[in-house]
Amino acid sequence: MPELPEVETIVRELRETILNKKVWKIEELTPGAIVCGSFCSNDLKGEKIIAVLRRGKFIVLELGVSGRIVVHLRMTGRLIWGDHYINKKHMRALFTFSDGSRLFYGDVRRFGKIWICNAKEMDQLTGMIRLGVEPVGKTHGAFHFRGRKGILKNTLLRQDLIAGIGNIYADEICFRSGLHPSRRVETLNKKEMDLLKESIVYCLQEGIKNCGVSMSDFVGTRGNLGKHQKYLQIYGRAGDNCYKCQNVIEKVRIAGRGTHFCPTCQN
Numbered sequence: 001m002p003e004l005p006e007v008e009t010i011v012r013e014l015r016e017t018i019l020n021k022k023v024w025k026i027e028e029l030t031p032g033a034i035v036c037g038s039f040c041s042n043d044l045k046g047e048k049i050i051a052v053l054r055r056g057k058f059i060v061l062e063l064g065v066s067g068r069i070v071v072h073l074r075m076t077g078r079l080i081w082g083d084h085y086i087n088k089k090h091m092r093a094l095f096t097f098s099d100g101s102r103l104f105y106g107d108v109r110r111f112g113k114i115w116i117c118n119a120k121e122m123d124q125l126t127g128m129i130r131l132g133v134e135p136v137g138k139t140h141g142a143f144h145f146r147g148r149k150g151i152l153k154n155t156l157l158r159q160d161l162i163a164g165i166g167n168i169y170a171d172e173i174c175f176r177s178g179l180h181p182s183r184r185v186e187t188l189n190k191k192e193m194d195l196l197k198e199s200i201v202y203c204l205q206e207g208i209k210n211c212g213v214s215m216s217d218f219v220g221t222r223g224n225l226g227k228h229q230k231y232l233q234i235y236g237r238a239g240d241n242c243y244k245c246q247n248v249i250e251k252v253r254i255a256g257r258g259t260h261f262c263p264t265c266q267n
């Protein structure tokens, strides 16, 4: 599932390619792929894309007349220029621009969604209204764990607290902070909380720097692969030796998710 760094990668690529293009046509190829607010596909015809933003794992395209196109890729969504890299039967929507270029939305599992709406209703319609703090960017590190309760891994995955962290980066963050993912947040001392905060920012920024993790589904908008899978310290390494202590990395289920940790380095 694309997490903050993978979505940020797509947003940066789109900024290079989609800005100032005018929408010609938006087609829904599978019923249910597009949800319309008070605007729908035809209302945005001829409107220019003036900004591309990310909020948590949401991609937001800002258009003229306060139009918004919002995309959430969920498990297996892809936005790709041209019809490569998406099997025809998994094509869900197609954006055609006035210069003739075509951006396809494909989604094997169909959990992803596209919203077309106006600026005012966007947060409510898409559920973005419930998102917590952006951990990187302008609000960089503007979150805290004081007074929070619960299992660390669950807390990291809560989008209403910190927006954008998923399973891969949650494991990486716990490893870097030396904290067991099932540790209870209310038992963390000041030093541990500080290290945790630093690790959240660090792990996400490293992921962005390496254009995301391509282990299963994630590809960029030109079908390009991310490189961050080569740099993962703990995720996907069950049974291998820990880079820090050489002991064997374990995998258990925490927060309903496969969770990797080093029993020696994390407690």
Ligand SMILES: [Zn+2]
Pocket (backbone or CB within 6 Å): 242, 243, 244, 245, 246, 247, 262, 263, 264, 265, 266
């Ligand atoms: Zn270790």
